[in-house]
Amino acid sequence: MTLKNDLLIRAAKGEKVERVPVWLMRQAGRILPEYRKVRNSVSGFIELAKTPELAAEVTIQPVDILGVDAAIIFSDILVIPEAMGLPYQMIEKKGPWFENTIQSASDLSKIRIAEPEEDLDYVLEAIKITKKELDSRVPLIGFAGAPWTIFSYMVEGSGSKTFSKAKKMLYSEPELSHQLLDMITKSTISYLKAQIKAGANIVQIFDSWAGILSPEQYETFGLKYISDICDAIDEVPVTVFAKGAFFARQQMGALNCETIGLDWNMSIAESRQLIGDTKTLQGNMDPCVLYSDDKDIEAHTIKMLETFGGHRHIANLGHGVYPDIDPGKVKVFIETVKNWRA
Numbered sequence: 378m379t380l381k382n383d384l385l386i387r388a389a390k391g392e393k394v395e396r397v398p399v400w401l402m403r404q405a406g407r408i409l410p411e412y413r414k415v416r417n418s419v420s421g422f423i424e425l426a427k428t429p430e431l432a433a434e435v436t437i438q439p440v441d442i443l444g445v446d447a448a449i450i451f452s453d454i455l456v457i458p459e460a461m462g463l464p465y466q467m468i469e470k471k472g473p474w475f476e477n478t479i480q481s482a483s484d485l486s487k488i489r490i491a492e493p494e495e496d497l498d499y500v501l502e503a504i505k506i507t508k509k510e511l512d513s514r515v516p517l518i519g520f521a522g523a524p525w526t527i528f529s530y531m532v533e534g535s536g537s538k539t540f541s542k543a544k545k546m547l548y549s550e551p552e553l554s555h556q557l558l559d560m561i562t563k564s565t566i567s568y569l570k571a572q573i574k575a576g577a578n579i580v581q582i583f584d585s586w587a588g589i590l591s592p593e594q595y596e597t598f599g600l601k602y603i604s605d606i607c608d609a610i611d612e613v614p615v616t617v618f619a620k621g622a623f624f625a626r627q628q629m630g631a632l633n634c635e636t637i638g639l640d641w642n643m644s645i646a647e648s649r650q651l652i653g654d655t656k657t658l659q660g661n662m663d664p665c666v667l668y669s670d671d672k673d674i675e676a677h678t679i680k681m682l683e684t685f686g687g688h689r690h691i692a693n694l695g696h697g698v699y700p701d702i703d704p705g706k707v708k709v710f711i712e713t714v715k716n717w718r719a
């Protein structure tokens with residue numbers, strides 16, 4: 378089935394587009410009252426994510442309500458630790474929590490490489506239903522966490538300001554760390570391939586905690602595994618978003634991927650220079666601009682679009698949209714992008 382709106386895919390591949398495509402990281406499940414309604418009909422996030430019909434419904438809501446140029450499948454990066462043998466809970470107002478974590482070789486021996494067709498069949502089913510209901514209106518984005526970010530949660534057992542337990546393991550037990558990262562990488566590659574087989578048109582790797590590593594650690598424990606994933610995926614375009622990894626932009630330019638996500642700390646011109654002309658750049662407006670009035674949102678959005686220049690650009694925020702942002706403000710951002718021409 379050919380896509381009716383394939384702007385995102387063409388922009389990712391560096392082909393000519395009539396206008397810049399736009400979507401928002403975390404567009405599903407954060408800001409829409411329509412989402413809250415569905416979410417309140419079940420026990421919580423995990424039940425929602427594991428009910429494919431409902432996951433498909435909330436995946437499509439931003440396409441219908443906000444008018445974005447892509448849907449992103451409603452799930453979480455933490456489904457991989459669960460599929461490997463570490464189940465999680467989402468605690469209201471606190472975030473993810475794991476009862477068991479990885480601290481030693483003995484812990485590592487108790488987990489396995491995920492088998493997506495078995496362990497993550499609910500995500501694959503949600504993708505299939507979403508594709509059917511989207512009816513090729515826009516592309517569907519599949520995703521996974523980057524190995525380092527997943528490792529952080531598996532070692533730490535919850536969110537953290539510093540992720541110092543996870544970093545400690547990199548310094549004190551490099552070999553064990555590599556073994557775990559390798560298992561996560563293998564799980565992630567088969568998971569992304571399964572998402573593509575089920576219908577994902579493009580995939581994004583989220584390295585949310587990239588920015589807390591030193592450049593040397595990031596090269597050894599972060600980028601290496603992202604690079605392995607990029608090399609393994611050749612079916613669809615790949616986007617790498619490494620939050621805070623300003624120090625690694627030049628190396629990211631050499632990854633076997635189509636698009637690099639920028640956060641709002643990264644200067645657009647400098648990023649283009651460091652990454653080179655062979656990648657599409659995605660981003661990167663500060664999510665907090667969306668707390669401003671409409672006129673200022675428009676001005677900031679246009680300035681961002683002009684700086685990227687309208688070619689090899691996918692408009693987005695520099696990180697996920699915050700939960701208390703008014704959907705009306707998000708619409709101003711989206712409409713401004715859609716009305717702008719280079």
Ligand SMILES: Cc1c2[nH]c(c1CCC(=O)O)Cc1[nH]c(c(CCC(=O)O)c1C)Cc1[nH]c(c(CCC(=O)O)c1C)Cc1[nH]c(c(C)c1CCC(=O)O)C2
Nearest residue numbers: 402403404405406422449450451452453454472583585697
């Ligand atoms: C680090 C990370 C996580 N999850 C994710 C990341 C990477 C992106 C980033 O850096 O923000 C990615 C993610 N999580 C979720 C999606 C679905 C699609 C989308 O909305 O874009 C995506 C793409 C759903 C979710 N993931 C989560 C919810 C809220 C759960 C609930 O309803 O209680 C949703 C809809 C929970 C979650 N999941 C995670 C945390 C820290 C939390 C708690 C804080 C929060 O709400 O974001 C881990």
